[in-house]
Amino acid sequence: GQQVMQIPQYQHVQEGEDFTTYCNSSTTLSNIQWYKQRPGGHPVFLIQLVKSGEVKKQKRLTFQFGEAKKNSSLHITATQTTDVGTYFCAGLAGTASKLTFGTGTRLQVTL
Amino acid sequence: GAVVSQHPSRVICKSGTSVKIECRSLDFQATTMFWYRQFPKKSLMLMATSNEGSKATYEQGVEKDKFLINHASLTLSTLTVTSAHPEDSSFYICSARARWAGPYNEQFFGPGTRLTVL
Numbered sequence: 001g002q003q004v005m006q007i008p009q010y011q012h013v014q015e016g017e018d019f020t021t022y023c024n025s026s027t028t029l030s031n032i033q034w035y036k037q038r039p040g041g042h043p044v045f046l047i048q049l050v051k052s053g054e055v056k057k058q059k060r061l062t063f064q065f066g067e068a069k070k071n072s073s074l075h076i077t078a079t080q081t082t083d084v085g086t087y088f089c090a091g092l093a094g095t096a097s098k099l100t101f102g103t104g105t106r107l108q109v110t111l
Numbered sequence: 112g113a114v115v116s117q118h119p120s121r122v123i124c125k126s127g128t129s130v131k132i133e134c135r136s137l138d139f140q141a142t143t144m145f146w147y148r149q150f151p152k153k154s155l156m157l158m159a160t161s162n163e164g165s166k167a168t169y170e171q172g173v174e175k176d177k178f179l180i181n182h183a184s185l186t187l188s189t190l191t192v193t194s195a196h197p198e199d200s201s202f203y204i205c206s207a208r209a210r211w212a213g214p215y216n217e218q219f220f221g222p223g224t225r226l227t228v229l
Contacts, residue, residue, distance in 0.1 A: 001171070033217060042204055043155065045217040088154065097208070098145065099218065101155045 002027045004091055004102040012108040019079050021105035023072040023089035030092045032065055032072045033099065038085040046074075079109045114138055115207050117221035124195055125229055132190045132224045134205030140185035141207035145218060146178075149202040161188045185210065195228045202226075 003026040013019055023032065031050045035043035047056055049065035049072060056063045062075045072089055086106045090099040114137040124130050134144055143162055147155040159180050161167040167180035177199075179191040188207075192199055202225050206218035 035220075042220040042223050043206075044220070048217060097143065098157055098160055100157070101147075104154050106152070 002091070002093055002100045004089060004100050006087075006089060006102040006105050008105055009103065010106045010108070012110070013079050015081060015109055015111050016078050019076040019083070019107055021074050021087050021089075021107075023074075023091075023102050025070045025091050025093075025100075027070070027093050029069050030094060032069075032092075033090045034063060034072075034074055035088045035090060035101075036085050037088065037104075041085075043088060076107075079107070081109050081111065083107060084109050113209060113219045115141075115205065115219045115221040117205055117224050119224060120222060121225045121227075123227045123229065126196050127194055129191055129193045130195055130226060132192075132203055132205075132226075134188045134190070134207070134221050136186045136207045136209075136219070139207075139219075140210040141188075142185065142210045143208045144182060144188040145206045145208075146180060146188070146190050147204045147206065149204060149223075151202075155204065158190075192226065195226070197228045200226055200228045 006023050033048045034046040037043045047063050052069050053067045054065040060077045064073045086104045088104045089102040116135045118133045146158045148158050149155050157170050158173045159167045159169045161180050161182040163182050163185050169175045182188040202223050204223040206220045208218050
């Protein structure tokens with residue numbers, strides 16, 4: 001079945017440093033979504049990417065969708081303590097309407 | 112808008128009992144609801160997809176007689192864990208896709224239910 005892997009599993013940065021998480025799917029995706037889950041919370045939708053090579057920005061967050069639509073990345077510039085949480089990518093393949101979540105990257109930010 | 116609630120938020124039960132978890136879309140109609148299970152520090156694993164008025168579609172390896180799903184209306188889906196055992200202890204999260212959204216649109220997640228089976 002479809003697998004979506006993320007690296008790294010965990011990253012600890014100091015506030016102000018940049019952070020990137022990479023998402024790789026075993027199959028071509030029709031679109032990819034990113035979610036953030038704070039400790040003890042539930043996933044919250046961040047963004048959706050649909051087009052090959054698409055790049056979207058949300059303030060300090062930059063999202064990319066690979067040309068082959070099998071990988072994606074999330075880059076955070078100048079992290080803040082409020083960025084702490086686990087970031088999940090989630091992909092839709094073909095005409096399927098169900099999301100396959102990535103393994104997640106847990107981000108810890110300290111002062 | 113697009114708020115999803117779950118009840119209860121936490122439940123502790125004895126082994127062998129059944130537990131019902133409710134998932135409601137509060138301010139929108141959801142044609143499709145999804146049930147996930149999440150172990151500590153792990154990803155979300157889709158258990159089943161529930162469409163209003165029809166039988167749920169279960170993922171491979173999920174026992175449909177163990178995890179009963181009912182989607183009686185456009186705003187309510189329930190998950191019943193029957194004859195719960197300690198290995199069923201987990202964080203159960205539902206999500207809903209709005210009726211006005213296309214099949215590729217975002218899902219709105221409930222706050223989750225933490226089940227502990229003693």
